Amino acid sequence: MVERQLPSEEARALFALLRDVIEREIRPTAAAEEDAGHFPREVFALLSEAGLLGLPYPAEYGGGDQGYELYLQVLEELSAARLTVGLGVSVHTLACHALAGFGTKEQRAEHLPAMLGGGLLGAYCLSEPTSGSDAASLRTRAVRDGDGWELTGTKSWITHGGVADFYTVLARTGGDGARGISAFLVPGDAPGLSAAVPERKMGMKGSPTAQLNFDGVRVADDRRIGDEGQGFAVALSALDSGRLGIAACAVGVAQAALDEALAHAAGREQFGRPIADFQGMRFLLADMATRVEAGRALYLSAARLRDAGRPFAKEAAMAKLFCTDAAMSVTTDAVQVLGGYGYTADFPVERLMREAKVLQIVEGTNQIQRMVIARQLLGPETR
Structure with missing residues (x-):
C-alpha cells in the first residue's frame, strides 16, 4: 500500500x-x-x-x-x-x-x-470517426431549431457510450475550424440518440466504448454551455485537467504491476534462492519503482500548479506523456518478472499490460502531448 x-x-x-x-x-x-x-x-x-x-x-x-x-x-x-x-x-x-x-x-x-x-454517470463526446487528434475538424452539427438546437452526426470512441446518463457534446454551430464549435449537455435518453455495439478492445473490457449517433437530437438552448462558438476552448480546458486524470490512472496501473512483480520475485525460488536475490532482477525492479515514483511526483507537481491557479497545460501534457509511457514499460517488465506465469490470464500483470496501452492513446495520443509540450516551450510552428 x-x-x-x-x-x-x-x-x-x-x-x-x-x-x-x-x-x-x-x-x-x-x-x-x-x-x-x-x-x-x-x-x-x-x-x-x-x-x-x-x-x-x-x-x-x-x-x-x-x-x-x-x-x-x-x-x-x-x-x-x-x-x-x-x-x-x-x-x-x-x-x-x-x-x-x-x-x-x-x-x-x-x-x-x-x-x-445524485448517482448520474457522464461521458465526454469530442472524437469522431474522421477527427481524432485533429479535433477542430469535427463534423457533428448543431442547427438552431426554434428555441433550441438539433444535433446530427456521429461521435466515436466514447467511454460510457450507451450507458451514460448525460453527455457533454461538442458540435459545430458555425463555420469551419475551432471557432465554429459549441458545447451542449445532452440527456442520455434523448430521442434520436443511439449507441452502436461497443468496441471489442484489447483491454478494459468491462468499460463500454461505443460510437454514438445523433439523428436530429433536440436540445434546449439552456443546455448550451458557454457562449456560442466557445466550445473548443471549453474542450481544451477540460482536456488539460483530464490529462492529469489519465496520468494518475497510469501510475495506479504501474503501481499495481510493480506490487505483483515484487511479491513474485520475493516468493519465486530458482537455483536455491529467491529470484529477488539476483542482481539483474533487483536492478529491473529498482528501475520499475523509480518510474512509478517519478510519474507520481510529476502528476502531483502539475496538480499543485492547477490548485494554485497557475498555468499547468505544459505540465499536464508532460505528466500524461511520462506516466503513460512509464505504465507501459513497468507493466511489460512485470510480465517479464513473472515469466510464463505473467503471460497467462491467471495472473493480473497480463491484464495490466493490455490496459496500460490504451492510456498512451486516450485524451490525446502521446505524440500529441509532445506537440503540446514543444508548442509551450518554443511557440507555434513557423511555416
Whole structure:
C-alpha cells in the first residue's frame, strides 16, 4: 500500500473510506468482471453515494471541494484496483467540467447536484470517426431549431457510450475550424440518440466504448454551455485537467504491476534462492519503482500548479506523456518478472499490460502531448 502524505484529518478519513470501498467492492471481483466484460455500474452508484464521484467540484453543488492533488491520488488508488473504475471516474469528472467551469449559475444549480452526487454517470463526446487528434475538424452539427438546437452526426470512441446518463457534446454551430464549435449537455435518453455495439478492445473490457449517433437530437438552448462558438476552448480546458486524470490512472496501473512483480520475485525460488536475490532482477525492479515514483511526483507537481491557479497545460501534457509511457514499460517488465506465469490470464500483470496501452492513446495520443509540450516551450510552428 502506498504511504501518502495527506494534508488533513478529513483527507485521511476520505482515504480510509476509499480503501474500504476498494477492498470490499472493487478489488475482489475486478479480474473476473473484466474477463466477463461486466460494467460495474453499481460501483459508480456507490462512489456517488459516498461522495467520491465529484471530489474536485464545489460543495454547494454536491461536490467534495477537494483540490486536484487529493483527487488524483484517489484516481490512482481506484485504477490500481481496477482501471475500468478509475478511468471511469476520470471520464465522469471530465464530462462535468464544462458545466462546472463555463455554465451559468442557473445551469449549475439545476444540473450539477445530480451529476456530482445524485448517482448520474457522464461521458465526454469530442472524437469522431474522421477527427481524432485533429479535433477542430469535427463534423457533428448543431442547427438552431426554434428555441433550441438539433444535433446530427456521429461521435466515436466514447467511454460510457450507451450507458451514460448525460453527455457533454461538442458540435459545430458555425463555420469551419475551432471557432465554429459549441458545447451542449445532452440527456442520455434523448430521442434520436443511439449507441452502436461497443468496441471489442484489447483491454478494459468491462468499460463500454461505443460510437454514438445523433439523428436530429433536440436540445434546449439552456443546455448550451458557454457562449456560442466557445466550445473548443471549453474542450481544451477540460482536456488539460483530464490529462492529469489519465496520468494518475497510469501510475495506479504501474503501481499495481510493480506490487505483483515484487511479491513474485520475493516468493519465486530458482537455483536455491529467491529470484529477488539476483542482481539483474533487483536492478529491473529498482528501475520499475523509480518510474512509478517519478510519474507520481510529476502528476502531483502539475496538480499543485492547477490548485494554485497557475498555468499547468505544459505540465499536464508532460505528466500524461511520462506516466503513460512509464505504465507501459513497468507493466511489460512485470510480465517479464513473472515469466510464463505473467503471460497467462491467471495472473493480473497480463491484464495490466493490455490496459496500460490504451492510456498512451486516450485524451490525446502521446505524440500529441509532445506537440503540446514543444508548442509551450518554443511557440507555434513557423511555416
